[in-house]
Amino acid sequence: MSVSLDDLPLRDDLRGLKPYGAPQAPLPVALNVNENTHPVPQDVADDIVDALAHALREVNRYPDREFTALRESFAGYLGHGLTRDQIWAGNGSNEVLQHILQAFAGPGRTAFGFAPTYSMYPLLTQGTGARWVAGRSGHDFTLDPAEAAAQIEAAAPDVVFLCAPNNPSGTPMHLDVIEAVYDAAPGIVVVDEAYHEFAPRDERSALTLLPGRERLVVSRTMSKAFAFAGARVGYLAADPAFIDALRLVRLPYHLSALTQAAATAALRHAPTMLRMVDDIVAQRDRISATVEALGYTPYESWTNFVLFGGVEDSGVAWQKLFDRGILIRDVGIAHHLRVTAGTEEETTAFLDALASIGSAS
Numbered sequence: 001m002s003v004s005l006d007d008l009p010l011r012d013d014l015r016g017l018k019p020y021g022a023p024q025a026p027l028p029v030a031l032n033v034n035e036n037t038h039p040v041p042q043d044v045a046d047d048i049v050d051a052l053a054h055a056l057r058e059v060n061r062y063p064d065r066e067f068t069a070l071r072e073s074f075a076g077y078l079g080h081g082l083t084r085d086q087i088w089a090g091n092g093s094n095e096v097l098q099h100i101l102q103a104f105a106g107p108g109r110t111a112f113g114f115a116p117t118y119s120m121y122p123l124l125t126q127g128t129g130a131r132w133v134a135g136r137s138g139h140d141f142t143l144d145p146a147e148a149a150a151q152i153e154a155a156a157p158d159v160v161f162l163c164a165p166n167n168p169s170g171t172p173m174h175l176d177v178i179e180a181v182y183d184a185a186p187g188i189v190v191v192d193e194a195y196h197e198f199a200p201r202d203e204r205s206a207l208t209l210l211p212g213r214e215r216l217v218v219s220r221t222m223s224k225a226f227a228f229a230g231a232r233v234g235y236l237a238a239d240p241a242f243i244d245a246l247r248l249v250r251l252p253y254h255l256s257a258l259t260q261a262a263a264t265a266a267l268r269h270a271p272t273m274l275r276m277v278d279d280i281v282a283q284r285d286r287i288s289a290t291v292e293a294l295g296y297t298p299y300e301s302w303t304n305f306v307l308f309g310g311v312e313d314s315g316v317a318w319q320k321l322f323d324r325g326i327l328i329r330d331v332g333i334a335h336h337l338r339v340t341a342g343t344e345e346e347t348t349a350f351l352d353a354l355a356s357i358g359s360a361s
């Protein structure tokens with residue numbers, strides 16, 4: 001007889017929770033988890049392999065616990081005068097966010113985000129034993145600075161997540177919202193810039209707000225623009241004292257020597273790795289224009305994906321696309337679906353399939 005979760009002495013606060021579960025199906029066109037669908041360019045891949053071969057010769061030893069070379073590389077990539085003592089990294093930005101929650105949330109504390117937002121924030125929060133508090137975004141998922149600050153004042157959370165631009169809506173978040181939330185928040189404010197590289201080039205990053213704000217953190221990932229999702233590398237910039245807090249909760253040697261070597265090599269080729277961003281942005285804008293012409297309502301997006309409404313039945317439309325070999329995301333908002341901008345061919349396959357199923361309401 002098989003045992004179920006209910007038979008185990010699981011923590012009470014984890015009972016009934018669902019694990020993260022974006023479907024992983026081997027379909028020809030997978031546009032469901034906002035990956036960069038372009039492979040790593042061959043010359044970069046060759047350099048990464050060389051770096052890995054070198055690192056392997058010393059893999060009998062524990063890696064540099066402080067991943068010094070990698071932090072140096074991230075500081076250089078981010079610019080804004082950042083130095084390596086302001087940088088942290090982990091196995092995906094999800095681990096970095098978990099470190100923040102382990103240090104600043106946990107039992108008896110709360111973390112807050114404006115719904116709908118990244119589905120991992122509540123899961124990571126609950127995993128540390130803290131309570132998740134969902135705020136409300138406004139019309140078209142935008143946030144007004146004063147309204148956002150009022151919600152933060154009322155909730156007084158220990159950690160605030162601002163997804164800028166927001167997943168799953170793609171909505172831009174302007175710096176005045178971040179400043180207002182920071183001033184209203186008693187605790188840590190995390191600006192998740194996972195998609196920053198897909199925003200208009202002249203847009204300022206929240207990194208420009210870091211000086212003088214020791215409770216502000218800006219996280220990034222190599223999973224999206226950098227075409228590095230499978231390597232699992234995320235990072236953040238904050239005050240050096242904040243970085244010290246994260247050292248209290250990370251596992252020793254949490255970044256393997258191979259991860260450090262691969263990421264450091266990839267960062268040496270940042271311009272090449274980011275070469276496809278303009279193409280992806282063009283495909284994103286093509287998706288928005290085409291779904292609108294098909295009778296759906298796309299939301300403004302500064303990311304590599306588009307959320308669109310006006311779907312008669314999102315479950316049915318998702319399944320029809322699946323049956324045509326195309327995997328996109330039902331993010332749980334009624335009458336809406338989200339699709340990642342792929343290569344030109346993948347994007348065309350999605351748009352043709354969407355046109356063929358005629359599911360606009």
Ligand SMILES: *Cc1c(COP(=O)(O)O)cnc(C)c1O
Nearest residue numbers: 092093094118167194221223234
């Ligand atoms: C994809 C994504 C991440 C990145 O997660 P990794 O663990 O770095 O792969 C972080 N935040 C948001 C909002 C995302 O959509």
